[in-house]
Amino acid sequence: MANSRLGRGFAALISDMREIDSPEIASYDEKGKLNQGVNEIAIDLIKANPNQPRKTFNEDSLNELAESIKTHGILQPLVVTKIGEYYRIVAGERRFRAAKRAELAAVPVIIRELSEKEVREIALVENLQREDLNPMEESEALYNLLTENNLTQEALAQAIGKSRPAVANSLRLLTLPVQVQALVRDLSLSTGHAKVLVAVKPAEMQIALAKEVVEKKMSVRDLEERIAELQKEKKAPAERVRTLSPEFKALLADMQRVFGTKVKATGNDKKGKIVIDYYSADDLQRIYDLIERLKEE
Numbered sequence: 001m002a003n004s005r006l007g008r009g010f011a012a013l014i015s016d017m018r019e020i021d022s023p024e025i026a027s028y029d030e031k032g033k034l035n036q037g038v039n040e041i042a043i044d045l046i047k048a049n050p051n052q053p054r055k056t057f058n059e060d061s062l063n064e065l066a067e068s069i070k071t072h073g074i075l076q077p078l079v080v081t082k083i084g085e086y087y088r089i090v091a092g093e094r095r096f097r098a099a100k101r102a103e104l105a106a107v108p109v110i111i112r113e114l115s116e117k118e119v120r121e122i123a124l125v126e127n128l129q130r131e132d133l134n135p136m137e138e139s140e141a142l143y144n145l146l147t148e149n150n151l152t153q154e155a156l157a158q159a160i161g162k163s164r165p166a167v168a169n170s171l172r173l174l175t176l177p178v179q180v181q182a183l184v185r186d187l188s189l190s191t192g193h194a195k196v197l198v199a200v201k202p203a204e205m206q207i208a209l210a211k212e213v214v215e216k217k218m219s220v221r222d223l224e225e226r227i228a229e230l231q232k233e234k235k236a237p238a239e240r241v242r243t244l245s246p247e248f249k250a251l252l253a254d255m256q257r258v259f260g261t262k263v264k265a266t267g268n269d270k271k272g273k274i275v276i277d278y279y280s281a282d283d284l285q286r287i288y289d290l291i292e293r294l295k296e297e
Helices: 002-020 059-072 093-101 116-129 135-149 153-160 164-175 178-185 191-198 203-216 220-234 246-259 281-296
Strands: 039-042 078-083 086-091 106-111 263-267 272-276
Touching (some): 086 093, 093 106, 116 135, 135 164, 164 178, 191 203, 191 246, 203 220, 220 246, 246 263, 246 272
Parallel strands (some): 078 106
């Protein structure tokens, strides 16, 4: 019962935020007056959220937004909550940063009474729904929402409007070594590369392959082929390698990419066994969901 109550409370909070932090809500009416429920606050009284999950902001994009604000103002109000004598941003930090660059003295806001936990949750969800986070920031945001609200992956996926497999795949990036996570965080490695590396063991091999991808500018397909080569070198006896045709190997590589996990095969093109690895009950459910969707197509 406790899990269900927490899940409904979280979903209700997010639903409420969708209503007030919507592009359809304008700061000003046609006459240039503040719309009902919108206030103007001195920008010096507003502080950024120290728990903002988004750590990097594109400089060119911020400058473009600042120029737009100079001309048109802030079209969509920020959402803030009062903390002592100041206001903390709940949603709209990018608009806030651009407004400072545009040297605005005051900005339009909607003021909400929210707890520290609610502010943190809303900031996480806002960035997830707008896809403003890099892959590692997204993984960390999902993990924090799961653990802080005692949610299942299914409940979280429904609340933020993502598929359950997408949530599961994102969370698996947190199993990568910190050195590999750093390369994903600064976008040296793509999400596709990271998903392939998740299935590689041990950690030392993941790190070595990640560095090789960056140095050689390898595509995801290049990485899959490189992993296949390494696995081929390790297999013994050599006869086991020769039993798999190039077409069969390509099939296994495709399956590994689709299922986001290690896929092994023994035998040959006519007879054998395919093994799909999973690492938790959630991971098994994710694979099952993928198979069910494939059956419907």
